[in-house]
Amino acid sequence: MFYISAASTISHQPTFQNAGFSGMIVPLAAESILISPDYKRFIEAGLLRRMSKILRMSVACSKDCLEQAGVEQPDAIVVGTGLGCLQDTEKFLNHSITIEGLLPPTSFIQSTHNTMAGQISLSIGNHGYNMTHTQNSLSFEHALQDAMLLLTEGENDILAGAADEYIEILTEISCHLNVYPRSPLTSAASFFLLSSKEKSGTLAQIKDVATFGLVNSIPDTILALLAENETNADALDLVLFAGNISNDLTIAGVDPDKSLDYKNLSGIYPTASAFALHYAVDRMQQDKSIRNVLICNALIKSNLGLTLLQAIEA
Amino acid sequence: MGVRITGIGIVSAIGLTVEENLNALNESRTGIGQVAFLDAGRDLLVGEVKVSNTDLKNTLSVGAGNISRTSLLGLKAAREAWGQNKHSEKIRTGIISATSVGGMDRTEVFYKDYLAQSDPNFRLLKTHDSGSTTERIAAELGISGYINTLSTACSSSANAIMLGARLLLQGRLDRVLVGGSDALTKFTIDGFHSLMIYDDQWCRPFDESRSGLNLGEGAAFLLLESEKSIEFSGNRTICxxxxxxxxxxxxxxxxxxxxxxxxxxxxxxxxxxxxxxxxxxxxxxxxxxxxxxxxxxxxxxxxxxxxxxxxxxxxxxxxxxxxxxxxxxxxxxxxxxxxxxxxxxxxxxxxxxxxxxxxxxxxxxxxxxxxxxxxxxxxxxxxxxxxxxxxxxx
Missing domain, CATH: 3.40.47.10 (Thiolase/Chalcone synthase)
Known part of the structure; x- marks a missing residue:
């Protein structure tokens, strides 16, 4: 079994260190901004100055998550990111094209996708398995699956999460590519401690996580996953989805009254399904009648991510 | 414990196929030379794959459309590793690729025009993200389902092989193509120069006088199969x-x-x-x-x-x-x-x-x-x- 022992999210919503946030948040307004905690509580000042948004969010969430769970060292650190460290990538790309001669290396060093996982391991002195998945909208699900493989292989506590950051050029790019998102483009990070055993503060359990690249039929894929887990659409108390798949959900037998488009809450970023997971877990703590939750991530419609959650037995 | 390798494919500075690579290794012949295909804006020694994008597109019959060099190199190696294998509904086939730059080679072209405000082609950015390079390779090979990309800098594709082996052992997949691809870019060349670890002379691994690396480009894939998959494919295990x-x-x-x-x-x-x-x-x-x-x-x-x-x-x-x-x-x-x-x-x-x-x-x-x-x-x-x-x- 796979248990979620702790969760931490920094986003455009008041999610950080705010249990019960799911009951108080409303859909994001167009001009929403990232709600940053006092990072100095988590990151040493000298280091903090050099860190981009995505790195600050990732390290702070990771430390918060480990603190909540009372775990000093996880057995592994697994991160998913769709677009990686955009701020530093753009900065170095700019330098590389505009500056003649020797360039400052910091933005290059911090441009690689594995910078988050690397900085987390550095900040806590962790020598375990360290991995970064980057499969656009399915990056987080792939990270979760990897964590579950590790737990099956005998590890006990895995720090798994996702992060993506917004930079201004993204808005310009989406206009030019004729993509006019109905929700704002946002930045966020979410980290979770996944454990092989139930603990006193366990929040929920993950029944299954599956990814389908270049997916054929979304309804058939959902039904097959539910059947494999010996459940069905009627048993679902909450379905969180992203992407234009309301019809697919109806065909799969999902009650529209129980489904909710999470990108209205999270905004749009490649790993927004990590926000959905934290939101689901938080809802389950507030409302004990929510026992079975499915997250359907079709942010990019050719790629489907499915995450099935179950409440802990009382 | 372990998993079977039944196919290999490679493209590198020393050859476009397994056979060409083996010949160069057998002759102790390096593939590093003066940069010729990439406009790096400076003289330098690199391990370039000695084929232009146009020739790669023609060889691979992928049309003249927008595709990153990372995808082209990856597809070349992946096709060789995949060989004549067939798809079957009974055999769950996945692909795990690894890249550090993804489609940065196309993004650089865009961004230069963008900064100069000279009609930048925003569509080039559709191949920027690392995941899309793998999706393109998967689509060309008819692989759907488990499609994943890892990015852990210089250890990325070793991790792809490791993850593939673990997925097979846990029965999540029956067969998986694992490997990685990276094209040379100005971004990485300038990056390693900024770290002052790019050697202007031939790189000299393990030598006292060593003073840095020469960047290269290329791709390689290995086909890993479970017992069930081998029963279907009849493939010989090579390692x-x-x-x-x-x-x-x-x-x-x-x-x-x-x-x-x-x-x-x-x-x-x-x-x-x-x-x-x-x-x-x-x-x-x-x-x-x-x-x-x-x-x-x-x-x-x-x-x-x-x-x-x-x-x-x-x-x-x-x-x-x-x-x-x-x-x-x-x-x-x-x-x-x-x-x-x-x-x-x-x-x-x-x-x-x-x-x-x-x-x-x-x-x-x-x-x-x-x-x-x-x-x-x-x-x-x-x-x-x-x-x-x-x-x-x-």
Whole structure:
């Protein structure tokens, strides 16, 4: 079994260190901004100055998550990111094209996708398995699956999460590519401690996580996953989805009254399904009648991510 | 424990096929030379794949549309590894690729025009994200379902091989194509220059006078199959992936620890996982980038693990250049070829031992060696260290 022992999210919503946030948040307004905690509580000042948004969010969430769970060292650190460290990538790309001669290396060093996982391991002195998945909208699900493989292989506590950051050029790019998102483009990070055993503060359990690249039929894929887990659409108390798949959900037998488009809450970023997971877990703590939750991530419609959650037995 | 390898494919500075790569290794012929295909804005030594994008597109029959060089190189190697295999609904087939730059080669073209405000083509950005490079390869090969991309800098494709093996052993997939691809870009060339670890001369792995790396580009893939998949395909097993480990150095964002902490853990745990004893390792294909820091740290790690009995070892980076995310898979193919052909490759450009460690790599090609078990190291930026063990038997 796979248990979620702790969760931490920094986003455009008041999610950080705010249990019960799911009951108080409303859909994001167009001009929403990232709600940053006092990072100095988590990151040493000298280091903090050099860190981009995505790195600050990732390290702070990771430390918060480990603190909540009372775990000093996880057995592994697994991160998913769709677009990686955009701020530093753009900065170095700019330098590389505009500056003649020797360039400052910091933005290059911090441009690689594995910078988050690397900085987390550095900040806590962790020598375990360290991995970064980057499969656009399915990056987080792939990270979760990897964590579950590790737990099956005998590890006990895995720090798994996702992060993506917004930079201004993204808005310009989406206009030019004729993509006019109905929700704002946002930045966020979410980290979770996944454990092989139930603990006193366990929040929920993950029944299954599956990814389908270049997916054929979304309804058939959902039904097959539910059947494999010996459940069905009627048993679902909450379905969180992203992407234009309301019809697919109806065909799969999902009650529209129980489904909710999470990108209205999270905004749009490649790993927004990590926000959905934290939101689901938080809802389950507030409302004990929510026992079975499915997250359907079709942010990019050719790629489907499915995450099935179950409440802990009382 | 271990999984079967039934197909390999590679494209690198020393050749466009497995056969061409093997010939160059057999002749100790480097593929590093003056930059010719990329507009890098400076003279430098690189391990370029000696084909233009246009010729690659024609060879691969992918049309003239927008596709990154990373996808083109990856597709070339993936097709060779996939061979004549067929799809079946009963066999769950996945693909895991690795890249550090993704479609950065196209993004650079866009961004230059964007800064100059000279009608930038925004559509070029559709190939920017790393995941899209893998999706393109998957689509061309008819693979759907498990499509994943890993990015852990210079150890990326070693991790793709490791993850593929784990997915097969846990029965999540029956067959998986694993590897990596990276094209040369101005971004990475300028990046390694900014770190002052790009050598303007030939890179000299494990040599006392070494002063940096030469970047390369390329791709390699391996086809891993379960017993069930083999029953369907009838494929012959050419080698096994028998051991793997991944460890974090947690020392510095770019530099490796002088004690080789992460590297030692990766090597030790991979060998332990393979069930082989230290003296059964016939050859070590080292990471050996030619930087002061890596080669010292890796040498220390080898001594930590093997003591006074370090097996024959060499770095093949002086053949291919450092191909970043593709390096682990390219060197995995070299490891398989080493076992298949009983070869231990020459560590080109070596003259003097590193003062602190005194380790001497293999300096002349050794033929007719008894090579049954090969250790391959891949150590990355950000402290991502991975080691793999390949064997001709389980």
């Amino acid at each position: 096994h992936v028998s051991g793997w480990a991944n460890a974090a150095d947690a020392y510095h964002q770019t530099a490796s620890s002088p004690e080789g902490t992460g590297a030692t853990l990766a090597i030790k745990n991979a060998i332990k996982k393979s069930g082989k004893s230290l003296n059964e390792i016939s050859y070590v294909n080292a990471h050996g980038t030619g930087t002061k820091n890596n080669d010292l740290s890796e040498s220390v790690a080898l001594k930590n693990v093997f003591g006074d009995y370090v097996p024959p070892f060499s770095s093949t980076k002086a053949f291919t250049g450092h191909t970043l995310a593709a390096a682990g898979a390219i060197e995995a193919v070299f490891s398989v070829l080493s076992i298949q052909n009983q070869l231990i490759y020459s560590n080109l450009n070596f003259k003097d031992v590193i003062f602190e460690t005194g380790l001497v790599p293999v300096t002349d090609l050794k033929k007719g060696q008894s090579v049954h078990t090969v250790l391959s190291n891949s150590f990355g930026f950000g402290g991502n260290n991975s080691s793999l063990v390949f064997t001709d038997h389980l």
